[in-house]
Amino acid sequence: MMDRPNLPLNGLRAFEVAARQGSFTRAAIELRVTQAAVSQQIQRLEDILGHPLFTRASTGLILTDIGAALHPVLTRSLDDMAEALSRCQTGRHREVLNLGVVTTFATGWLIPRLRAFEAAHPQVALRVFTHNNRIDIAKEGLHMAIRFGDPDAWPWHEADPLVAAPMTPLCAPGLAARLRRPQDLAGERLLRSYRAEEWEGWFARVDASCPVLDGPVLDSSVALADLAAAGEGVALLPAAMFTRQLRAGILARPFAAEVDAGRYWLTWPRGRTQSDAMARLRSWLARTIADDPAG
Template sequence: MATDRPNLPLNGLRAFEVAARQGSFTQAAIELRVTQAAVSQQVLRLEDLLGVRLFTRTSSGLVLTDEGLALRPVLTRSFDEMGDVLDRFVGGRYRETLHLGVVTTFAAGWLQERLPAFEAAHPGISIRIFTNNNRIDIAREGLHVAIRFGDGQWPGLFATPLLEAPLTPLCAPQLADSLRVPGDLGAQVLFRSYRADEWRLWFEAAGGAAPDLHGPVLDSSLAMADMAEAGLGVGLLPAVMFARRLGQGRLVRPFAAEVAVGRYWLTRPRSKAPTPAMRLLEAWLCEECAKLSAGPEAA
């Protein structure tokens, strides 16, 4: 529901914001490219309308009153946000650049081949990809949104579910010949991730007990898949992210059993409202992931 707004004197609000930031009517006049008298008159009219004084005029310059101190940050933020949006209109077309953090497995295994279709459908949106190993701080790294793997519970973030990605053992074809039952995995090198209980959970889903694990711990699913493809061991990986390698026979899935330990989510800070580009990207990601979840015919 729209909120009724007072009759806002935009020229006066702008004059006040610049004068408060500059600390001087003279400097404000230079920035606004008007006369000092014009700035002073606009601020006076604003003060009369509000019924409060926003500045105390002193011999050393302008000093904000309590009312002025309360109003200035709101106006500065609002004018900055309006400026950011207006700057995106270049050559008569709206443009917005999104900084998208993506866990590397999702970027290489799913997003990379599909993103050109989104960019072709939305030429006013430019996507910059920043890959990571699932450890990421959106605000600190200057990102707008991030795709990550987990349970969807991240403090201070909205999380929209995208794609389930259950884990299952993947290995090279020559190694798969020796894997008839889950217990045969005990004789192989089992690559581990930083989530220590994944193999145990998979063996439980497969109806057996996990062997003692001594394989190397890797923080990259892509590195794990590369080592598995080279025949160096077995990786517990999301098969949906390695569909191309499976289709090419470079990796093999020896068992049907799989275990869900999380899913991929689109996350964004709760502290900031989504931009039009963020909303479009979220809707597209949800639609494309739903197609994949529905099966190959839908995708």
């Protein structure tokens, strides 16, 4: 075991930020130092360990096996230190909980209810980080993540079911007025997510042929909803996450038919010890969703 006086704290901190950001440049911005300083600190850490922590690729930094093992340990340790310092400053205990949330669920369900969670659990400092459903909990320094889909896609994670999210076409009210039957969609621009099979599933649900899909592909349901509201086409979306836009007349729902494409899940790495904050969030989500799933 390395002696505490010899721990390379600056290098460890630089490495944790660079691994989370995926870039020396972004790490330097967060740490308010130069890129060269970040690079030097990490090089010194690699020299001490005798192993490289990153490989460089055109897409950014990729953790080596040693780096991947070290990063989550550092993230938890730094969070624990930050929490302890905050407790000293405020005189009260607040446990930090870093939660990744797919953007659609964040804007459509969670954010309007954050005040309620904070009021019910003032001892939890909940930090929300949005994502596009592609996320690595350990690499990104998270404790838990809310995702959309099927838990079979995350075999090394535990998962609590949250909100079902059947999908249906949504569009601008003016466009909806000219849609009388599902076949009318063949003459419209159909906006798509990266899950290409969703439109085919909806058309099968209404016993209609799916037209050729050549509209733009986006990785965010929120972006799809914005395009649809602007009259740029019809998007297949989870209506339960866009109730405010539907009530306000920003979006319209021309058909009642829905297709089950998955649901939202609260996930965390299998084997991770569940903290008090994690248990409180799980309980609050289950209770609140049971009382008010869509809002």
